Amino acid sequence: xxxxxxxxxxxxxxxxxxxxxxxxxxxxxxxxxxxxxxxxxxxxxxxxxxxxxxxxxxxxxxxxxxxxxxxxxxxxxxxxxxxxxxxxxxxxxxxxxxxxxxxxxxxxxxxxxxxxxxxxxxxxxxxxxxxxxxxxxxxxxxxxxxxxxxxxxxxxxxxxxxxxxxxxxxxxxxxxxxxxxxxxxxxxxxxxxxxxxxxxxxxxxxxxxxxxxxxxxxxxxxxxxxxxxxxxxxxxxxxxxxxxxxxxxxxxxxxxxxxxxxxxxxxxxxxxxxxxxxxxxxxxxxxxxxxxxxxxxxxxxxxxxxxxxxxxxxxxxxxxxxxxxxxxxxxxxxxxxxxxxxxxxxxxxxxxxxxxxxxxxxxxxxxxxxxxxxxxxxxxxxxxxxxxxxxxxxxxxxxxxxxxxxxxxxxxxxxxxxxxxxxxxxxxxxxxxxxxxxxxxxxxxxxxxxxxxxxxxxxxxxxxxxxxxxxxxxxxxxxxxxxxxxxxxxxxxxxxxxxx
Amino acid sequence: xxxxxxxxxxxxxxxxxxxxxxxxxxxxxxxxxxxxxxxxxxxxxxxxxxxxxxxxxxxxxxxxxxxxxxxxxxxxxxxxxxxxxxxxxxxxxxxxxxxxxxxxxxxxxxxxxxxxxxxxxxxxxxxxxxxxxxxxxxxxxxxxxxxxxxxxxxxxxxxxxxxxxxxxxxxxxxxxxxxxxxxxxxxxxxxxxxxxxxxxxxxxxxxxxxxxxxxxxxxxxxxxxxxxxxxxxxxxxxxxxxxxxxxxxxxxxxxxxxxxxxxxxxxxxxxxxxxxxxxxxxxxxxxxxxxxxxxxxxxxxxxxxxxxxxxxxxxxxxxxxxxxxxxxxxxxxxxxxxxxxxxxxxxxxxxxxxxxxxxxxxxxxxxxxxxxxxxxxxxxxxxxxxxxxxxxxxxxxxxxxxxxxxxxxxxxxxxxxxxxxxxxxxxxxxxxxxxxxxxxxxxxxxxxxxxxxxxxxxxxxxxxxxxxxxxxxxxx
Numbered sequence: 001x002x003x004x005x006x007x008x009x010x011x012x013x014x015x016x017x018x019x020x021x022x023x024x025x026x027x028x029x030x031x032x033x034x035x036x037x038x039x040x041x042x043x044x045x046x047x048x049x050x051x052x053x054x055x056x057x058x059x060x061x062x063x064x065x066x067x068x069x070x071x072x073x074x075x076x077x078x079x080x081x082x083x084x085x086x087x088x089x090x091x092x093x094x095x096x097x098x099x100x101x102x103x104x105x106x107x108x109x110x111x112x113x114x115x116x117x118x119x120x121x122x123x124x125x126x127x128x129x130x131x132x133x134x135x136x137x138x139x140x141x142x143x144x145x146x147x148x149x150x151x152x153x154x155x156x157x158x159x160x161x162x163x164x165x166x167x168x169x170x171x172x173x174x175x176x177x178x179x180x181x182x183x184x185x186x187x188x189x190x191x192x193x194x195x196x197x198x199x200x201x202x203x204x205x206x207x208x209x210x211x212x213x214x215x216x217x218x219x220x221x222x223x224x225x226x227x228x229x230x231x232x233x234x235x236x237x238x239x240x241x242x243x244x245x246x247x248x249x250x251x252x253x254x255x256x257x258x259x260x261x262x263x264x265x266x267x268x269x270x271x272x273x274x275x276x277x278x279x280x281x282x283x284x285x286x287x288x289x290x291x292x293x294x295x296x297x298x299x300x301x302x303x304x305x306x307x308x309x310x311x312x313x314x315x316x317x318x319x320x321x322x323x324x325x326x327x328x329x330x331x332x333x334x335x336x337x338x339x340x341x342x343x344x345x346x347x348x349x350x351x352x353x354x355x356x357x358x359x360x361x362x363x364x365x366x367x368x369x370x371x372x373x374x375x376x377x378x379x380x381x382x383x384x385x386x387x388x389x390x391x392x393x394x395x396x397x398x399x400x401x402x403x404x405x406x407x408x409x410x411x412x413x414x415x416x417x418x419x420x421x422x423x424x425x426x427x428x429x430x431x432x433x434x435x436x437x438x439x440x441x442x443x444x445x446x447x448x449x450x451x452x453x454x455x456x457x458x459x460x461x462x463x464x465x466x467x468x469x470x471x472x473x474x475x476x477x478x479x480x481x482x483x484x485x486x487x488x489x490x491x492x493x494x495x496x497x498x499x500x
Numbered sequence: 501x502x503x504x505x506x507x508x509x510x511x512x513x514x515x516x517x518x519x520x521x522x523x524x525x526x527x528x529x530x531x532x533x534x535x536x537x538x539x540x541x542x543x544x545x546x547x548x549x550x551x552x553x554x555x556x557x558x559x560x561x562x563x564x565x566x567x568x569x570x571x572x573x574x575x576x577x578x579x580x581x582x583x584x585x586x587x588x589x590x591x592x593x594x595x596x597x598x599x600x601x602x603x604x605x606x607x608x609x610x611x612x613x614x615x616x617x618x619x620x621x622x623x624x625x626x627x628x629x630x631x632x633x634x635x636x637x638x639x640x641x642x643x644x645x646x647x648x649x650x651x652x653x654x655x656x657x658x659x660x661x662x663x664x665x666x667x668x669x670x671x672x673x674x675x676x677x678x679x680x681x682x683x684x685x686x687x688x689x690x691x692x693x694x695x696x697x698x699x700x701x702x703x704x705x706x707x708x709x710x711x712x713x714x715x716x717x718x719x720x721x722x723x724x725x726x727x728x729x730x731x732x733x734x735x736x737x738x739x740x741x742x743x744x745x746x747x748x749x750x751x752x753x754x755x756x757x758x759x760x761x762x763x764x765x766x767x768x769x770x771x772x773x774x775x776x777x778x779x780x781x782x783x784x785x786x787x788x789x790x791x792x793x794x795x796x797x798x799x800x801x802x803x804x805x806x807x808x809x810x811x812x813x814x815x816x817x818x819x820x821x822x823x824x825x826x827x828x829x830x831x832x833x834x835x836x837x838x839x840x841x842x843x844x845x846x847x848x849x850x851x852x853x854x855x856x857x858x859x860x861x862x863x864x865x866x867x868x869x870x871x872x873x874x875x876x877x878x879x880x881x882x883x884x885x886x887x888x889x890x891x892x893x894x895x896x897x898x899x900x901x902x903x904x905x906x907x908x909x910x911x912x913x914x915x916x917x918x919x920x921x922x923x924x925x926x927x928x929x930x931x932x933x934x935x936x937x938x939x940x941x942x943x944x945x946x947x948x949x950x951x952x953x954x955x956x957x958x959x960x961x962x963x964x965x966x967x968x969x970x971x972x973x974x975x976x
Contacts, residue, residue: 081546094545101539103546202545207775236550236777326775329580332589333543337641353582376580376770385772 103200
């Protein structure tokens with residue numbers, strides 16, 4: 001068994017024992033990338049030489065290894081700033097942009113001994129559900145090369161599923177980690193808003209964006225989150241952990257103990273099934289697979305509670321108004337004046353802006369900037385943006401109420417398995433509607449986990465979503481871990497892109 | 501018809517915090533272009549703002565001093581517009597829930613006392629600067645000023661004359677300087693003022709169509725712009741034309757305003773709550789601690805000096821014109837200097853020395869004990885006033901040791917009567933002509949003789965004593 005077949009934690013342990021060197025692990029990943037990525041297109045930038053240099057230094061410093069992920073090669077979504085390595089957000093407008101600083105998570109990963117293999121393809125500025133809006137071309141799903149890997153963290157999902165690295169760090173604004181994890185058979189998590197610093201994450205929708213891991217199983221996810229989570233003074237929305245504020249008795253994160261908290265014991269855990277999530281529009285194969293999660297956990301001593309959650313019907317329009325509004329403002333800085341691409345042959349300032357942004361942004365990004373500018377414009381603000389904020393508060397309250405009756409919610413991640421390339425982009429509204437199960441989690445700032453729970457008749461992975469209360473990461477990961485102790489969906493790997 | 505001018509002010513004040521509002525870059529004025537900046541204030545992708553605690557403190561202190569009610573739950577909003585000096589393409593400001601509201605400032609003008617109501621005070625970030633290079637015909641961007649903290653203070657339309665506007669601005673500047681929240685230098689742009697002006701028939705209560713004037717960078721410019729704009733509007737209306745709501749720019753050289761943009765071109769700033777900054781929630785304890793730490797302001801000091809020390813109005817005004825001067829004065833009094841003597845020294849020598857050096861009172865080295873010692877030595881007759889001024893000049897820049905200087909230069913006043921007599925006799929013997937002139941009734945000759953004796957004694961004698969001895973000898 002080569003290192004590619006190991007999980008991140010298994011590889012970390014093998015490195016620590018000296019069975020595999022960091023350099024060997026990096027070489028294995030780089031070989032896999034050069035063999036497969038021409039087809040998959042998961043990477044925008046492969047930083048092979050930097051990775052090998054770093055591997056040598058890490059190997060030499062083995063005695064300082066404290067993290068279980070020390071020396072494990074991974075990759076980073078291309079909307080997370082990496083000092084000295086081009087960061088494009090898969091957009092032409094940022095081509096050539098080399099950040100002068102590292103994102104907070106990149107610093108944390110480095111401190112934990114991670115080796116970055118490079119930067120991962122994605123939907124342009126994380127806007128999309130298929131990774132087809134990238135200006136670097138679409139990413140292919142390693143389970144079926146005619147299908148999308150999901151999005152926007154599609155490069156991250158495809159890379160980890162195909163074994164081009166042991167885990168990836170992505171971002172999730174409305175499902176961008178969970179949905180591609182689901183389409184590619186991975187375990188991925190969007191943590192509680194504020195528990196991972198956004199410093200250095202190129203903003204799409206600031207109040208919804210959160211960085212998180214895409215991994216092969218729940219234990220890897222827990223280990224990566226232990227690295228990523230923590231208070232950061234450079235992000236004013238970052239939440240202090242319990243040990244960061246002495247005397248605090250309210251709810252707060254207990255950072256760094258997720259991996260050690262995985263017991264698999266789910267006795268007495270109350271699993272909420274929101275009936276509204278299992279109705280019209282849901283593929284029957286997906287429904288059946290997701291409900292097996294409840295059965296497996298029940299057999300381990302959990303209870304199942306049915307809930308009604310009618311307010312979820314408003315989540316998609318609310319999400320698209322808030323996300324587009326913030327995006328229209330966040331993306332205004334890409335004007336060709338200071339960095340990235342500037343249009344040639346412009347006459348005057350307004351023309352410079354117009355041409356740079358017309359040429360630099362793709363269609364989906366333009367659509368959302370226009371939508372966002374519209375909902376914020378004077379005369380429409382109250383009817384759209386302000387109303388959306390009110391609905392957001394209602395959705396939040398509905399979740400709070402639900403969590404008085406259960407410990408976590410079990411829902412599908414997406415209504416179907418991975419669609420074919422080109423199928424979704426032709427109907428953006430349909431694509432937006434497929435976000436129905438994931439966006440409410442971002443609106444409420446809650447943690448959400450996606451894990452494989454079966455396959456459809458075509459052999460494509462199906463994902464189940466677990467949603468927890470604020471700081472409920474440990475509950476979700478432990479439930480996922482319990483499920484994975486009794487099942488092997490997470491161990492299935494794609495066989496060269498042909499449906500198995 | 502007689503017309504009434506109605507004016508409201510929007511004043512932008514740069515806060516004198518050490519660091520910028522959302523990052524830790526320096527706020528120092530000047531510096532080579534683009535050297536006082538970082539990923540946050542240059543709007544790099546992924547960079548995030550974090551509110552400086554000092555900016556919040558300064559804004560709240562100012563709100564309290566202007567009699568505002570402080571907003572306990574306040575928020576920042578984004579004001580979106582494209583311009584190359586604004587690297588994020590939005591300014592972080594406060595629209596919906598500004599930090600302070602509903603204040604009042606009392607002003608004194610020759611026409612009487614008035615109260616100007618403050619509509620609101622909010623925090624925001626400054627933008628960078630565009631520098632046009634006429635040689636290369638290129639515009640260059642300097643982002644050093646990006647993120648320098650500002651407060652904007654908006655009044656109600658309560659002014660009727662330019663005098664009132666100037667009195668308000670002087671009061672505002674004095675207050676902000678006393679609080680230590682800004683140096684308020686108009687020429688460096690740390691105090692900037694936009695004037696909203698309309699006219700209406702005297703006695704009417706409605707408001708006319710207003711214009712907003714920008715680029716007013718001195719009190720003089722403000723006064724002239726107000727006069728010109730009021731005349732322009734009255735003339736338009738009297739000719740049967742309409743005033744257009746627009747922004748006008750004051751041209752100092754042409755002594756006129758011209759239109760920049762009309763309301764129709766006004767941008768839609770698409771304000772919305774800043775998602776990167778959580779709301780600011782202020783506790784009663786926090787407000788209480790700031791209230792308790794508020795310094796005594798100029799007006800209260802003037803009143804107290806009049807009452808406690810019986811100083812004339814003019815003196816009170818002069819020595820409270822700057823907080824550092826008032827603090828020097830209070831230090832002198834505390835060390836036992838007679839208040840009037842202290843005030844005289846400050847108004848005379850101290851202000852003279854500062855102006856000769858082009859220095860601000862807050863930057864002077866001189867401390868109360870040094871000046872108090874000089875005043876005491878003069879009072880005890882151990883130093884004559886002229887010599888004391890020389891000593892003052894010598895110790896002013898470094899806050900030097902007065903006694904050491906006197907000792908080293910042998911400047912202590914000579915109270916040796918025999919030596920004065922001996923010297924006076926020698927001078928008289930050597931200058932029979934002046935003696936004859938004096939005796940012939942020319943009083944002026946005495947002055948020349950006093951001067952000679954003082955010179956012989958290197959200025960250390962008491963001139964009054966020399967004068968008396970000479971008269972006595974000449975009368976013999």
